[in-house]
Amino acid sequence: MKRISIIEVKELTKVFDNNIRAVDGISFTVKKGEILGFLGPNGAGKTTTLNMLATLLRPTSGTASINGYDILKEPDGVRRSIGYVFQDPTLDLELTGRENLDFHGRIYGLERDVRQQRIREMLDTVNLADRADDFVNTYSGGMKRRLEIARGLLHYPKVLFLDEPTLGLDPQTRRAIWEQIQRLNQEESVTIILTTHYTEEADYLCDRIQIIDFGKIVALDTPNKLKARLEGDIVSLTFKTPQHARQIQQMLENKEWIRRIDKVANGNHYVSIHPNIQKIQRSRRDERADGMASNMSYVQASGAEKFSKDMLGADNKNVQHESKRLNLLVDNGGSRVPEIVKLIHGTEIILESVEIHKPTLDDVFLTVTGRNIRQEQGSFMDTVRRHRIIRHARGQRGKR
Ligand SMILES: Nc1ncnc2c1ncn2[C@@H]1O[C@H](COP(=O)(O)OP(=O)(O)OP(=O)(O)O)[C@@H](O)[C@H]1O
Ligand SMILES: [Mg+2]
Structure with missing residues (x-):
């Protein structure tokens, strides 16, 4: 059965004020339920692409749609459809894990009962239930990353962006996170774009991999075909x-x-x-x-x-x-x-x-x-x- 696309990107380009062409006319589609990897070195344009898709950064030219919403004309629809785990850590360290999730749920307007139920569900899914009421500044790097993934999925997004989900983590923690990402992709039926510069990560997790270099897509295929x-x-x-x-x-x-x-x-x-x-x-x-x-x-x-x-x-x-x-x-x-x-x-x-x-x-x-x-x-x-x-x-x- 042919799966329908949930993300369509056309000629997306970003030139920064310093004349750096960070993203250079990229086009691709992502099918519903797919895990698409952006594999590229430091400075390739991965985060800039995600930021444009997430409506945080205005493209210089080109456009894209997510879940049927145009990133330029319908940014609210896009924002409701996506969860974003940023490359830089963004948790509030002075709050507990549960409080971090609760805060996010309130921003997205989830009703109290639904919110509390969903928080319990997500804490279980990422194996943090027993640490939920500890302050985040007592968590390991891997635990924080898992909490950020739970937060990204709290409001039932159709699409999840994971920007370097395992950067700096040790191999054992990294593998545990890969398994969770795979499970979430199946259980939550969420489409995932993840960026990474770890080839093993892209190989293990992704249905298709897009190699990005100097802002251009230089290859796009399944890991085996590549x-x-x-x-x-x-x-x-x-x-x-x-x-x-x-x-x-x-x-x-x-x-x-x-x-x-x-x-x-x-x-x-x-x-x-x-x-x-x-x-x-x-x-x-x-x-x-x-x-x-x-x-x-x-x-x-x-x-x-x-x-x-x-x-x-x-x-x-x-x-x-x-x-x-x-x-x-x-x-x-x-x-x-x-x-x-x-x-x-x-x-x-x-x-x-x-x-x-x-x-x-x-x-x-x-x-x-x-x-x-x-x-x-x-x-x-x-x-x-x-x-x-x-x-x-x-x-x-x-x-x-
Ligand atoms: N706000 C900005 N102003 C000017 N240049 C920028 C800005 N943000 C990013 N760049 C430049 O655009 C290029 C692409 O950056 P980007 O962060 O998208 O790369 P990346 O692939 O995510 O790299 P990394 O692996 O380090 O996260 C880099 O050369 C970067 O210096
Ligand atoms: Mg980046």
């Missing part, structure tokens, strides 16, 4: 120096048994040299550089540059390091290793490690964007904000 784009094995080679990687790359470029060669990030820093995407990547990055420069000068003026280095563990003036690692997409990866070793034999090139794996969504991201998803691409202030959320979530881990 992975099937890369048939074969990934042979990942790490060399002693970037120069060695460059030399071997030249030697491998004409081998017909290699379907792709990608250079891969060292930590957060990354340079791609995909011939087919290099040009567009460069021009869009230049656009971003302007925005970044203005943010950096603000930070330097406030004397926070050292803080930035400590926090990011890197010198921000030198964001691009050349990579020592190459990924080859080939058939029967294991059988190609001796050939690669033979090529290197007798040269000065030192191969430090070889790893073979089946393509993952990380590899898909790399091939469609030319970059590693873990690379920071947002402005300096975006990165600081993100690290603050992670610290906040981790700081509370001890509290169960």
